[in-house]
Amino acid sequence: xxxxxxxxxxxxxxxxxxxxxxxxxxxxxxxxxxxxxxxxxxxxxxxxxxxxxxxxxxxxxxxxxxxxxxxxxxxxxxxxxxxxxxxxxxxxxxxxxxxxxxxxxxxxxxxxxxxxxxxxxxxxxxxxxxxxxxxxxxxxxxxxxxxxxxxxxxxxxxxxxxxxxxxxxxxxxxxxxxxxxxxxxxxxxxxxxxxxxxxxxxxxxxxxxxxxxxxxxxxxxxxxxxxxxxxxxxxxxxxxxxxxxxxxxxxxxxxxxxxxxxxxxxxxxxxxxxxxxxxxxxxxxxxxxxxxxxxxxxxxxxxxxxxxxxxxxxxxxxxxxxxxxxxxxxxxxxxxxxxxxxxxxxxxxxxxxxxxxxxxxxxxxxxxxxxxxxxxxxxxxxxxxxxxxxxxxxxxxxxxxxxxxxxxxxxxxxxxxxxxxxxxxxxxxxxxxxxxxxxxxxxxxxxxxxxxxxxxxxxxxxxxxxxxxxxxxxxxxxxxxxxxxxxxxxxxxxxxxxxxxxxxxxxx
Numbered sequence: 001x002x003x004x005x006x007x008x009x010x011x012x013x014x015x016x017x018x019x020x021x022x023x024x025x026x027x028x029x030x031x032x033x034x035x036x037x038x039x040x041x042x043x044x045x046x047x048x049x050x051x052x053x054x055x056x057x058x059x060x061x062x063x064x065x066x067x068x069x070x071x072x073x074x075x076x077x078x079x080x081x082x083x084x085x086x087x088x089x090x091x092x093x094x095x096x097x098x099x100x101x102x103x104x105x106x107x108x109x110x111x112x113x114x115x116x117x118x119x120x121x122x123x124x125x126x127x128x129x130x131x132x133x134x135x136x137x138x139x140x141x142x143x144x145x146x147x148x149x150x151x152x153x154x155x156x157x158x159x160x161x162x163x164x165x166x167x168x169x170x171x172x173x174x175x176x177x178x179x180x181x182x183x184x185x186x187x188x189x190x191x192x193x194x195x196x197x198x199x200x201x202x203x204x205x206x207x208x209x210x211x212x213x214x215x216x217x218x219x220x221x222x223x224x225x226x227x228x229x230x231x232x233x234x235x236x237x238x239x240x241x242x243x244x245x246x247x248x249x250x251x252x253x254x255x256x257x258x259x260x261x262x263x264x265x266x267x268x269x270x271x272x273x274x275x276x277x278x279x280x281x282x283x284x285x286x287x288x289x290x291x292x293x294x295x296x297x298x299x300x301x302x303x304x305x306x307x308x309x310x311x312x313x314x315x316x317x318x319x320x321x322x323x324x325x326x327x328x329x330x331x332x333x334x335x336x337x338x339x340x341x342x343x344x345x346x347x348x349x350x351x352x353x354x355x356x357x358x359x360x361x362x363x364x365x366x367x368x369x370x371x372x373x374x375x376x377x378x379x380x381x382x383x384x385x386x387x388x389x390x391x392x393x394x395x396x397x398x399x400x401x402x403x404x405x406x407x408x409x410x411x412x413x414x415x416x417x418x419x420x421x422x423x424x425x426x427x428x429x430x431x432x433x434x435x436x437x438x439x440x441x442x443x444x445x446x447x448x449x450x451x452x453x454x455x456x457x458x459x460x461x462x463x464x465x466x467x468x469x470x471x472x473x474x475x476x477x478x479x480x481x482x483x484x485x486x487x488x489x490x491x492x493x494x495x496x497x498x499x500x501x502x503x504x505x506x507x508x
Contacts, residue, residue, distance in 0.1 A: 002424065003422050005379055006326060006377060007322070010313065010329045012305070013275075014306075015285040016075075016078065016333065017339055018371060019170065019341055019372050020039070020339075021339040022284075023039065023160075026163055028042055040150055043342070046061060047124040047148065053128050053139070054139070063150060064150075070299070072338075074289035075289070075453065076147060076286065078336075079101035080177060081101045083368070083369070087177065087345070088121075088122060092107060096108075118345065124145075127144050127146075131144055134290060150340075151299065158303040162374050165383075166380045166382065167380045167386055168374055168386070169373040169375070169418075170387060171386075172373035173370050174370075175367065178197055179196075179198045182198075184334050186392045187334070188240065188272075189212070189240065190351055195207065196360050198455075198458040199458070205466055209408075212396040212399060213244060214243065215405040216269065221270065222270075223269060224252070225251060226254065226258040226274070227252065227254065228255050228274070229255070230278065231274070234274060265318020266321055270399060278459065279479070284299045285337065286339070293451045296450075298441060304441050314433065317430075324378055325427050329375070329377070330373070330374070331376070335368055336370065341369045346367055347365060348365055350411070351411045368392075378424075379424045379427055379428075386420050393415040397418075448479045449479070452478070463485075
């Protein structure tokens with residue numbers, strides 16, 4: 001089995017983009033070699049204009065190429081209640097239309113009974129209402145139509161090249177139709193302890209779901225989480241704190257250590273990389289706005305990170321340990337983040353078949369929206385398109401298959417692994433595959449008076465709960481306040497323990 005040649009798995013998980021949004025324009029439907037590709041080219045994809053919205057002479061909102069690297073701007077909704085609207089085109093009760101997600105009432109924008117297949121017709125409706133609430137003004141047609149934009153292949157030279165040179169999975173779905181915390185928990189635990197949304201933040205400190213990290217430990221397989229020094233706190237550590245706290249000083253390292261480990265062939269069996277999400281973001285998350293306040297973000301910065309990670313692995317020539325021949329890179333996203341996708345998510349196997357309904361009554365019996373997934377390795381042929389249905393537990397299913405690990409829940413037990421991506425008997429030499437070349441990314445925004453994004457607010461608030469202090473709105477009004485707080489309170493969760501002091505010295 002070709003999978004047996006892979007001794008080191010590297011995962012880079014980015015933020016909040018759907019498959020259509022980033023990779024929908026990768027191939028036409030008649031892809032090379034007679035393969036099928038479920039993208040957007042050649043399709044007549046359109047959604048209705050919301051009642052009362054400015055139509056500017058248009059009858060529908062149609063799919064269009066993106067003309068800005070930060071599209072969509074502002075950031076779409078991503079909570080479970082809003083995703084219900086995006087998938088099913090419903091707002092019920094009607095009063096939910098004017099409420100933030102945390103104040104919405106049952107049935108949380110779901111009709112009973114649900115259609116067997118989501119019509120995927122509410123993305124424009126939800127984004128139109130989101131724009132009105134965030135910006136405090138009525139959007140013009142051009143303001144809300146951006147939710148149906150996709151990036152043409154030439155605008156994303158790194159992702160497009162890797163997807164065409166290796167394997168792209170065009171039916172990979174998020175594990176939960178909701179936000180970051182639950183989906184990242186499913187990625188490593190195949191469940192989220194019944195939690196659906198990021199809020200209430202303090203409940204994540206009680207997430208006691210067993211993780212793939214512990215399964216690897218039981219088999220003597222080493223793993224490590226790499227994260228940027230400027231983050232102050234690893235999001236993976238926060239989400240799984242009850243399980244991973246004993247490993248924080250031994251298995252968490254900063255990205256400068258990652259580059260050294262790749263070069264020396266010292267990567268662990270499983271590597272998980274977190275992008276920057278607090279300062280100088282390179283996670284590809286759409287930009288957050290609150291009136292005139294903007295927390296800028298661009299997909300170009302994320303492309304640079306992807307290029308750097310891939311190029312480092314491609315250059316690795318260590319005669320022992322990790323190298324190009326025995327290392328696989330998986331590039332994926334936690335969730336779609338409200339961006340448009342046209343493929344309905346399928347049903348899902350709940351983590352526990354006898355479990356009561358979770359937060360908001362969700363039973364974890366349907367997957368989230370499609371997200372990009374690319375597999376790169378020496379044993380992956382160019383132009384591979386995988387049409388098999390995958391989800392966020394497919395990665396841990398692959399680790400379980402490779403090293404004989406026991407499944408964590410019924411979800412990963414039923415999942416399909418990624419073995420299909422390793423389809424060559426003879427490896428491709430590094431010299432025969434291209435180096436990634438990213439486009440220039442904008443310089444980092446030095447301003448700290450900008451508001452926190454919802455994800456940043458969730459991270460900082462969870463740290464505050466972990467430190468035994470309830471969040472105060474005054475401490476979360478700006479990035480400056482958040483960083484001052486983390487300087488004093490994130491040390492216990494900071495991996496090797498040196499990071500908060502180092503970060504503080506660098507800014508002074």
